[in-house]
Amino acid sequence: MGDSHKKDIAHALHPYTNLAVHEDQGPLIISKGEGVYVWDDQGNRYLEGLGGLWCVSLGFSEPRLAAAAADQFAALPYSHTFAHRSTEPVIALADKLLEIAPKPMTKAFFLSSGSEAIDAMIRFTWYFNNGRGLPEKKKIISRKRGYHGVTVAGGSLTAIPLMQNDFDLPLDRMIHTDTAGYYRYGRTGESEEEFATRLADNLEQLILSEGPETVAAFVAEPVMGAGGVMTPPATYFKKVQAVLKKYDVLMVADEVICGFGRTGNMWGCQTYDIQPDMVTCAKQLSSGYLPISALMISDKIYDVLKEQSKKHGALGMGYTYGGHPVSCAVALETLKIYEERNIVERVRELAPRFQERLSALSKSSLVGEARGVGLIGALELVADKNTREQYPAELKIGATLAARALNHGLVVRALPGDVIGICPPLIITIGQIDELFDSLTIAVAETEALVKKAA
Incomplete structure (x- = not known):
């Protein structure tokens, strides 16, 4: 050795x-x-x-990603986006990312990992519903075997036993519904269509049992990654989104693995016809060369966040390395390569x-x-x-x-x-x-x- x-x-x-x-x-x-x-x-x-x-x-x-990093290190190795500050890489990346983002995303909030993006999504969800005068609407539903990071909050949504056992997870407010894996969880004689219907019905019953006034969001990977690369039935997300809309529950797409071409579309949302209220992305955003992630939100979310920040004096949420100029420069070059090639x-x-x-x-x-x-x-x-x-x-x-x-x-x-x-x-x-x-x-x-x- x-x-x-x-x-x-x-x-x-x-x-x-x-x-x-x-x-x-x-x-x-x-x-x-x-x-x-x-x-x-x-x-x-x-x-x-x-x-x-x-x-x-x-x-x-x-080599283009290495060069983008070197050039930005030479020009400006660090700055932040707190208190009205910005940098050209942040501005250019936000503009380019939202140009290709799933509709109706209109704002991008930069962080350093998929876990951080999920954590920000949770905080924004609670902030959003407090701003709407719905202080009880705080529970977030994820799926068994879903992976949504390893922070205390995100790890509570990650419904894989290894990630929760003896860590005292999940926290309250985080609840779990069925896995959309037909091979493993479909019943004998049940078609994929019937399986999708059953899962959507079970989701509705879960929302009703918890109380619709307490359920804030549903988060899902278009294709489950760490939970076993589970591809959903064709009509699964259509049925699920009908339930969410009925009870005013946000649809959050966790695109950390699927985003940027992996499924044969730029986004897994496009592959499975998902209309999200918020989207998380990371990993292939920079081809993994530097740590960066983004939480993208729609105007529906942003308008309430804006009023909340006005009420409190600022949006009290952010990270030292969120929008790091070198990471943003590399991510921007990555998106350019995706487009050119x-x-x-x-x-x-x-x-x-x-x-x-x-x-x-x-x-x-x-x-x-x-x-x-x-x-x-x-x-x-x-x-x-x-x-x-x-x-x-x-x-x-x-x-x-x-x-x-x-x-x-x-x-x-x-x-x-x-x-x-x-x-x-x-x-x-x-x-x-x-x-x-x-x-x-x-x-x-x-x-x-x-x-x-x-x-």
């Missing part, structure tokens, strides 16, 4: 890591990246099949091959469902394809498969429920898609053989 590995074990505290195991095995140290590939400190090359953490859309060596059309051209290779893996006895849209996908691993029975969690079948993939030069992510998440950079080529799935096919076959041998 090298010196860097020993220092990491001694001093670095890693998120989403079994700390006891880490003391024994240490880190995989990533040393450099180029295109869709990264290299570890031993010189081994990996195709990054998750784009880092769902974020590195333009690959690991885009027609990234959405590129995803549409690549998606059929990606989804074809993904679907082919469903032939394995290990794979219950292969699902996805655009350039995001997942394999759900099961013990019995007929009953959809899952493996005991302690067997860690998903983690075993991900480790096998790594041995074959491919990074994928094992998600809760033995789901393998795949989300490569959007610059991936047809040949690299085949390389990705060739390696994944071998990993699936090896894991299948291990399972059969152990049976």
